[in-house]
Amino acid sequence: MAEVVAVDTPVLYFLRTILIYESEIANNSQLRMQRNTEVTALTRRTVLQGLTALGATAAAPLAHAQTATLNVVATTGMIADAARAVGGDLVEVKALMGPGIDPHAYRQTRPDILAMTRADLVLWNGLYLEAQMENFLVELGRRSGTHVQAVTEAMDRTRLLSHDDYENQFDPHVWMDPTLWSQAVLTIDFIFAALIGKKSGDMSQVESVVETLHANEQAYQADLKLIDGYSRKVLATVPEASRVLITAHDAFNYFGQAYGFEVVGIQGISTESEAGVNRIRELVDTIVGRGIKAVFVESSVSDRSIRALVEGAEAQGHELKIGGELYSDAMGEPGTYEGTYLGMIDHNVTTIARALGGTAPERGVLGKLNAGS
Numbered sequence: 001m002a003e004v005v006a007v008d009t010p011v012l013y014f015l016r017t018i019l020i021y022e023s024e025i026a027n028n029s030q031l032r033m034q035r036n037t038e039v040t041a042l043t044r045r046t047v048l049q050g051l052t053a054l055g056a057t058a059a060a061p062l063a064h065a066q067t068a069t070l071n072v073v074a075t076t077g078m079i080a081d082a083a084r085a086v087g088g089d090l091v092e093v094k095a096l097m098g099p100g101i102d103p104h105a106y107r108q109t110r111p112d113i114l115a116m117t118r119a120d121l122v123l124w125n126g127l128y129l130e131a132q133m134e135n136f137l138v139e140l141g142r143r144s145g146t147h148v149q150a151v152t153e154a155m156d157r158t159r160l161l162s163h164d165d166y167e168n169q170f171d172p173h174v175w176m177d178p179t180l181w182s183q184a185v186l187t188i189d190f191i192f193a194a195l196i197g198k199k200s201g202d203m204s205q206v207e208s209v210v211e212t213l214h215a216n217e218q219a220y221q222a223d224l225k226l227i228d229g230y231s232r233k234v235l236a237t238v239p240e241a242s243r244v245l246i247t248a249h250d251a252f253n254y255f256g257q258a259y260g261f262e263v264v265g266i267q268g269i270s271t272e273s274e275a276g277v278n279r280i281r282e283l284v285d286t287i288v289g290r291g292i293k294a295v296f297v298e299s300s301v302s303d304r305s306i307r308a309l310v311e312g313a314e315a316q317g318h319e320l321k322i323g324g325e326l327y328s329d330a331m332g333e334p335g336t337y338e339g340t341y342l343g344m345i346d347h348n349v350t351t352i353a354r355a356l357g358g359t360a361p362e363r364g365v366l367g368k369l370n371a372g373s
């Protein structure tokens with residue numbers, strides 16, 4: 001069993017500082033012009049030395065010190081994908097929730113509990129996404145030797161959207177905007193560096209670990225930039241009046257904000273409530289009134305209410321298509337392109353653009369979509 005890794009607050013203070021610094025650079029063209037890789041590298045190193053020092057004084061080195069890899073459990077597939085890419089050979093990652101799993105409703109199983117208590121690190125989304133696991137995770141972080149980190153913890157709060165269902169809560173679906181998800185990826189990089197650094201305890205080794213993690217992270221960030229650029233391009237081809245995305249639950253608000261789509265979820269942000277008859281009737285009127293051509297089903301949510309919309313529209317003589325299945329809170333099958341974060345977003349964006357009258361290549365940004373079928 002690993003030792004307690006305490007002191008989240010100063011670590012998060014560092015993380016937040018660096019994230020705000022990075023987002024200021026991104027949002028300020030003058031700063032961006034002055035940006036100099038040496039400065040960034042220096043800042044990173046300073047922060048990481050701070051993190052490592054904190055770790056070293058906070059507790060004894062982690063157990064399993066003889067093994068080189070960090071044992072990581074991630075709640076969602078999206079987090080696991082980023083963790084595997086950033087950590088490379090330095091980490092072993094297990095995802096708890098596979099394809100089609102609804103994280104709002106998911107409860108930890110006995111094998112999950114065992115895996116989490118044995119792990120060096122549990123990465124979860126936070127922002128009340130894993131609503132049924134939250135108490136367990138908070139308790140785990142407090143009591144066991146496992147370090148528990150929400151990947152959204154250091155995220156720039158000014159970029160978060162409010163939650164429709166719960167006051168004082170944020171919308172948890174941050175992976176839907178790759179430019180925002182990029183902050184989660186950076187947090188993963190830093191927390192890996194801090195924990196691996198703590199494990200090895202040797203500063204000369206830490207430097208090379210930091211370099212490796214940083215290179216991996218930058219490669220992943222390049223993928224995020226690629227898919228964001230593609231999304232911007234193909235979604236702009238959807239006629240303005242048709243930029244309405246109707247899905248089973250409100251997972252796409254960050255997507256809507258990033259790409260200029262109005263987003264309507266039948267069930268609200270969490271998947272707990274069934275849509276009422278009145279809500280369906282109201283939506284059918286909107287769809288018919290605005291001439292909306294397609295609605296979308298989600299891989300991790302029941303499609304019953306979406307089918308009710310199609311039938312309701314049909315009864316009013318309006319032909320409404322199911323535009324396809326979107327990946328909202330879970331990715332596709334492991335081993336397929338859609339089972340990666342890049343493939344998930346590519347699939348969604350390509351499907352949405354094509355169903356709503358825009359232009360996008362059938363096989364997506366890299367020509368890899370639907371390769372398995």
Ligand SMILES: [Zn+2]
Nearest residue numbers: 251269270329
């Ligand atoms: Zn959701």
